[in-house]
Amino acid sequence: MSIEFSPSLPFRVSQVKQWDIEADVLIVGFGAAGACAAIEASRAGASVVLFEAASGNGGTSALSGGEIYLGGNGGTPAQRAAGFTDETGDLFRYLMMAGGPDADEAKARLYAEESLSHYEWLVAQGVPYKNTFVPGKLVEPATDDCLIWSGSEQAWPFSEQAKPCPRGHTPQWTGWGGGRLLMDILAARVEELKVDVRYDSRVLALVADDANRVHGLVVRSDGVTRFARARNGVILCAGGFVMNRDMVRKHAPHLMRSDDPIGTPGDDGTGIRLGMSVGGAAIHMNEAFSSLPFYAPESLVKGIIVNERGQRFINEDAYHGRIGHHILQQLGDRIYLLVDSETYEPPIELLRVGIAAAGDTWEEVEQDLGMTAGTLTHTVETYNHHAAQGQDPLFHKAAAWLKPLTTGPFVALDCRIDYAFYPHFTLGGLDTLPNGQVLTDQREPVPGLYAAGRTACGLPRWGGGYSSGMSLADATFFGRQAGKHAATPGA
Ligand SMILES: Cc1cc2nc3c(=O)[nH]c(=O)nc-3n(C[C@H](O)[C@H](O)[C@H](O)COP(=O)(O)OP(=O)(O)OC[C@H]3O[C@@H](n4cnc5c(N)ncnc54)[C@H](O)[C@@H]3O)c2cc1C
Structure with missing residues (x-):
């Protein structure tokens, strides 16, 4: 009879008949976090086996900007x-x-x-x-x-x-997409250190004792299920859960407002579920990077962003991910970026932002958008009045980006949430110590278990504060910490 394995259910160590693979440290996932964990564990003298479900390395890290x-x-x-x-x-x-x-x-x-x-x-x-x-x-x-x-x-x-x-x-790489270069370099280092890398190997479940101490994992490769023993620890570096829309619906339903999850199919939440199966606490599961990358052209930053009631809600010179985070908190899908003829430049095509309304006066734009008379115009008047004095008392946009929107024609760019490009990935994951140890709800370490990258909830844990480069900073740095600690847990 074949056994059904689930990432949500640990396989009991007492049921393991034989270990097919043994190493000091077992790593799940060969993205940036897994690569850095493998490099440090190996450099510290541990034997390491790295399992990757895909046929090559990289994960979402290789799709990224590498910043x-x-x-x-x-x-x-x-x-x-x-x-x-x-x-x-x-x-x-x-x-x-x-x-x-x-x-x-x-x-x-x-x-x-x-x-x-x-x-x-x-x-x-x-x-x-x-x-x-x-x-x-x-x-x-x-x-x-x-x-x-x-x-x-x-x-x-x-x-x-x-x-x-x-x-x-950003690494020295022409154009967007330096993450592939970053991963090629980290992967070459992993190879140089002779880490045992197993591709096409999907980890199905953790192996734990009755006290939930982790002893190893169950992995399926080439149609064969194998049991792998970790003498020191297992490090989960299997990415986030943005591609698992059931998990997104459950934990971060506001993200369902947009149709633009970004990542690889590997971001299916398996890593987080594996950790939770042995008592690991998943925290900030509602948080995400969710963006409206509306600049460049940077002149658009001189515009103002309003919701469907014609009200501003954020300083438009903030990071596009902070703005996207606040957009997703608004009632209604209609969001507009208001610009005048001096500040208008066509947004990049990727953004899927067209013109919703235009007019020679803001009253015309307001009417065209079907907004209650006096709402949008009041917002623009208030903004223009203060901008003319180099101030934004409501949201404190910096003076460099303040320009009264007074030169017609005037335009409302259509940034509706259900149509424009709102890329997003998840920030919630397993609670960990800085050394990577996974924690329970009581913040006690789960023996033998580590996590890093988007499987963990690391430095970036709030959409309103995320900045580009923080996910890879966290994945690479705390991946390293997990690798070092798992190699010498008693040190
Ligand atoms: C287009 C784009 C651009 C981005 N640009 C940046 C940027 O410039 N800077 C930045 O900081 N962040 C950026 N990000 C976010 C960042 O790339 C990711 O958050 C980060 O790479 C996650 O790294 P990771 O190691 O946790 O996961 P990943 O790199 O996704 O690695 C996880 C690996 O685990 C594997 N895996 C999953 N489940 C299993 C399993 N059960 N068994 C075995 N293997 C498994 C996956 O196949 C995958 O290879 C960007 C994201 C995207 C999509």
């Missing part, structure tokens, strides 16, 4: 070359704000202190950075340049508590 959030300790070479000094305290305060109401202080502190040495580690693995800075507001460099403003550093309220500094570091 990593780095700084502190005076600054990386790119920051210093561009004339910025990035103090560790500023990075720490920014990370704490970015983490939201339940920021993980221990992780934010460790990352702020060691981010510069993490940069040096990445360079030592072979990741190339051209130490050049691209000023302005953009999603990713279209060139092979390195440093950009990748979050809300210069925007209120972040700018008030942490001295602004650009921290998005």
Whole structure:
């Protein structure tokens, strides 16, 4: 009789007849987190087997921009070359704000202190950075340049508590998509260290004793089910759950408002379910990066964003992911970006944003949109009145982006949630210590179990604070911590 395995149900160690594979450390998933965990575990002298469900390495990490959030300790070479000094305290305060109401202080502190040495580690693995800075507001460099403003550093309220500094570091790769280069380099290092990599190997369940201590896992490769024993620990690096729409519906239903989950089929929540099966706590499962990447062209930042009642709700110079987060909190799907003829530039095609209404006066635009008379016009009048004095008392948009919208014709760009591009991926996952150990609801470590990357809830855990580069920063850095600790758990 064949046994049914489920990621939600641990297989009991007493039922294992024989171990087919044995190693000190077993890793599930060969994206950025898994690669970094494997490198560090192996460098610490552990034998490592890395299981990957796909036929090649990379996961979502290889689809990404490869941008990593780095700084502190005076600054990386790119920051210093561009004339910025990035103090560790500023990075720490920014990370704490970015983490939201339940920021993980221990992780934010460790990352702020060691981010510069993490940069040096990445360079030592072979990741190339051209130490050049691209000023302005953009999603990713279209060139092979390195440093950009990748979050809300210069925007209120972040700018008030942490001295602004650009921290998005993209590898030297022309155009979007430097994640493939990052993964090729990390994978080459994994190979060099002779980590035993098993592709086409899907992990089906954890193996645990009755006290939920993890002893290994069940894996299916080439149609054969095998039992693998971890002498020290299992590290779950299997990505997030954005592609599992049942899990999204259950934990983050607001994301169902958009049809643009981004990731690979591997982001099906298996890693999180494996951890929960042995008592791991999943936290902040409602949180996500959810964005309206409306700049560049950066002149659109001088416009204002309103909901279907014609009301503003955010400073438009914040990071596009923070804006997307607040858009998804609005009642109704209709969202408009209002610009005048001086600020208008066509949005990029990818955005699926067209013109909803245009007019020679804001009254005409208001009418065209079917809004109650006086609503939109009042918003624009109030904004224009203060913008003319270089102020935004309602949302504190920085003076550099304030321009009264007074030169007709006027346009309402159609950013409706159910049509425009709102890419999103999940931030919730297993609660972990900075060393990667998975925690129970009582914050007790689950013996023998670690998690990193989007399987864990790491530094990025609040959509309102996410900044580009934070997911890979977290995946690579805390993947390393998990690998080191699992290699020498008693140390
Ligand atoms: C288009 C795009 C651009 C992005 N750009 C950036 C960016 O520039 N900077 C940034 O910080 N973030 C970016 N992100 C987000 C970031 O890429 C991911 O959050 C991050 O790569 C997650 O890394 P990971 O190691 O946790 O997961 P992944 O890289 O997805 O790796 C997980 C691996 O686990 C495997 N797996 C899953 N289940 C199993 C199983 N049961 N058994 C075996 N293997 C399994 C998967 O196949 C996958 O290979 C971007 C995302 C997208 C989609």
